[in-house]
Amino acid sequence: MVTPSPRPGRLDEVSTEVATPSASSVFAPRSRSGVALRVTPVDEVGLEARAKTFTTRSIKTTSKRAAIHLAISCIDLTTLEGMDTPGKVAALCRKAVRPDPTDAAIPPVAAVCVYPQMVPVAVKYTAGTPVGVASVAGAFPSGQSSLSVRIADIEQAVADGASEIDIVISRGAFLSGDYHYVFNEIEAQKAACGRAHLKVILETGELGSFDQIRKASMLAMAAGADFIKTSTGKVANNSSMPVALCMAEAIRDYAEQTGEVVGLKVAGGIRTAKQAWHYLVLIGETLGADWLTPNRFRIGASSLLNDLLLQLQKLDTGRYSGPNYVSVD
């Protein structure tokens, strides 16, 4: 037993783990630095109860503006549609750089997230700004192509100028227990990324249980993920508070065991400012304030930005605002 190091968060935190080590001998990943990882089972009831408590914090008006600015700066402003055009991506990039043309105090978002085909357009319109270009790659969203095709996809996106790459794990292989295969695939794709950051999408809606999500998180981090990400946004079950908490705890435990820092990206179904600051609270109370930066936390979203801007308008004017007062994306 390793003595747990002090954790950030509230004193009345509900423990969401069972202390016994995993019975699985097949699944025994090692970190990049060679530390054998303990993957403990998840207490599902405790996890869900704990996740629920994050939604009950009262964010006072004085903190609201800071929370909204922080949430905006953590957004990966996303458009992943078959009907994306260069014009739409250009408009998205302009909005990413300057979310509200009337208010220069609002920070730019962290990155725009597009399909590989749109990377050159995004690079062109974000050049010289702090906004990064993230590209989904590797046969997103299914991942059902041969590894060589997926690696070529990643290399092309990186060559076109993407600074971040979002890939999916092979859920089929993971669910059938072929962990080595999944591990080696992620490692190979990490190598193909070169200097670009790698975000590994677990597609938690397809993994079946929190134990599996925790296992997949550990596997992805050990294989070299810079970020682990909840979902593609293309299936029915997207990011939820319990899923994000499960992954955040995996990140925390991984950092405790290895000293390595991995980021978290939540994606799919996050549309309102309220949801965004629930996630900020979750991160703050699970991983600590160190993780409340775009380098370690991202929110993949599109319509969320407009809702955050509407909340800022409410703070500025004292009047409730509506969708007619922000741009149509």
Add this chain to the structure above:
Amino acid sequence: MAERLDVQKTYKLFIGGAFPRSESGRTFALVGTDGSLIANVAQASRKDLRDAVVAARSAQAGWAARTAYNRGQILYRVAEVMEGRRTQFVEELRRCGVEASAARQEVERAIDRWVWYAGWCDKFHHLAGTVNSVAGPYFNFTMPEPTGVVGILTPDAPGLLGLVSRLAPALVSGNTAVVLTGQASPLTAVSMAEVVATSDVPGGVVNILTGETHDLLPWLLGHRDVNAVDLTGASPDLEASVVAEAAENVKRLIRGEPDDQSPYVIADFCEMKTVWHPVGR
């Protein structure tokens, strides 16, 4: 045999097709003419108002996109369902101090008013719209279109008939409504919500908030996503500064009669839009 326990109804808000309690948890006591407690009724907060406007906004395009004939069918359905609950409405009016025969008459007139406005849905365009003669080779039409999201402050008396007289004409053209109803007659307002909820009216088209309208009115008038406000139920000496809030996004302000039945009331809730079209040869 033991006496049966009373099954008391909880009087709640109506937002987006659901019946939530107030987000604030507040209620107010409704007291009968004899001084006894009738019910604790949900008291809407400004956040309930905000939620109601969001629900009304998201329902508006769909409601306006229905055919006028279909809107008429649905409003007629409201009258049908209300007819089946006549005794309940009469009873609720009586508990709030309306005399038996007057209560019966008010309920009947309210039902008839729904029927009357239902009939206008696919007819009022012909009356309110015009073909204008212009000095040029153009067809020129003026057509009534729904204003959008309408806030309605209902009159205190007549409680039920006043609510129907203001709500029904707003719905005819395709507006969605956020109704603020005061503390005078919340029972029939909540029952009206139950009728609407079971009459094929899509969720969010009608939202009914009971409570302290004086608290909510500045938020309604200042809300930038509300397109018109019906102040028929507001006191005539409403402060100018409160009404001025409506100017910020150029809301349409309407002041009508509590008990009125006229196609011109439908037009009050409309925007007139004019189209120029070249005459072909």
